[in-house]
Amino acid sequence: MRMLQHLTICCSFLHFLTGPDTGALAALTREISFVKNINPQAQSHDPANSHVTGERVLSKFMCGAQCLAAFPACTSYLHNASTGLCVPAPEPTSLVTQMESGLGDLYVTCDTPGGFSMYRHGSAAACIAVIKSPKVNFTLAASYCEQMGGYLASVKTLDKLKMFNELLGDASNFWVGMDDMVEEGRYVWLEDGTEAFRENATYSSRQMAEIAMNGLWDHPREPNNFENDEHCIQLKQSTTHGELRLNDYKCYTNSKFICEERTRFV
Known part of the structure; x- marks a missing residue:
């Protein structure tokens, strides 16, 4: 993750107290970092x-x-x-x-006191919390992130994927915010409920994943819904590509996970 050019990079936290109606300064009503x-x-x-x-x-x-x-x-x-x-x-x-x-x-x-930190790579930037313990299933991971004020992280761009590769290194098996639990072959982002892609009569899920999200999946193997029992998405080290890639897996498996705060940056 590279630093922004032509600017002095540092980190500052400013605490603002505002009144609930007018926005005028007041005591002990709101604090934001x-x-x-x-x-x-x-x-x-x-x-x-x-x-x-x-x-x-x-x-x-x-x-x-x-x-x-x-x-x-x-x-x-x-x-x-x-x-x-x-x-x-x-x-x-x-x-x-x-x-x-x-x-x-x-x-x-970015809610740094709440466990989040801001990261950037290229055009991607996000307020992220990497949760390595406890390891939980996909549903509990999504609930945990919601309680933190966020959602299971989205990985929609190559820059976002590269950001996570630099952040996580050789680590593997992190739940992220996509699944096809409601409708087999229709993959949806938890962040906003939008459809990432869906299989159809012409193209399989693996083919559509490569068409709609080129370079993000462990292609050409994933997603494969192995044994008709893989409906939730994780970041996993790919032996084919030598880096973290998207992979479908069994939702009930206890794994690490990544939460993202709603800054709406990417």
């Missing part, structure tokens, strides 16, 4: 902002407060400490180009 510039490496935890002093803290504070006032479910804002530019947004995608152009620093919510 924002990560600066989507640090792709390890996060340095500094909730008191001890390395940031004076007017810069106030400026970031006010920009975050404006975001929360404009969008109750604020997930991101762009701020330039030199010019005072403040651009709030309900989701961060629209601000990435401005950040990469050097117009300001991008702050994105």
Whole structure:
């Protein structure tokens, strides 16, 4: 996972307290953490902002407060400490180009106290919690992620797959958020309920997986619904490709899993 270019990468946590109706500053009503510039490496935890002093803290504070006032479910804002530019947004995608152009620093919510960390590779960025213990079945893993305020992670792009390969290394067998439990051969993302692909009279699930999600599956073997008993998707080390790839497996198997927080970045 590479660092963003032309920007100083660090991690800051800003705590905002806003009133429930007007968004005006108030005491002990709401607390939100924002990560600066989507640090792709390890996060340095500094909730008191001890390395940031004076007017810069106030400026970031006010920009975050404006975001929360404009969008109750604020997930991101762009701020330039030199010019005072403040651009709030309900989701961060629209601000990435401005950040990469050097117009300001991008702050994105990530519940680091709750166990999440922000990671990035190429165009993919996500707030992730890797759960290695306890190992649980697919249904319990999905429920666990929901209790954390997220969902079993989506792997919809090659950059997202590469991000997980760099993050997890040689580890294997992690539940992610896709299954065909409701209808055999129709694969659905838990994140939003959208259909990834489905088999049909012309193409099998394996063929459709390669057509719709080229390079993400352990092709040409998967998904194969081995013994008609594999309906949930995991990231598994592929002996064919030498990296983590998507694989269907038995839903009742106890495995590690990956939760993703709803930042709507990818």
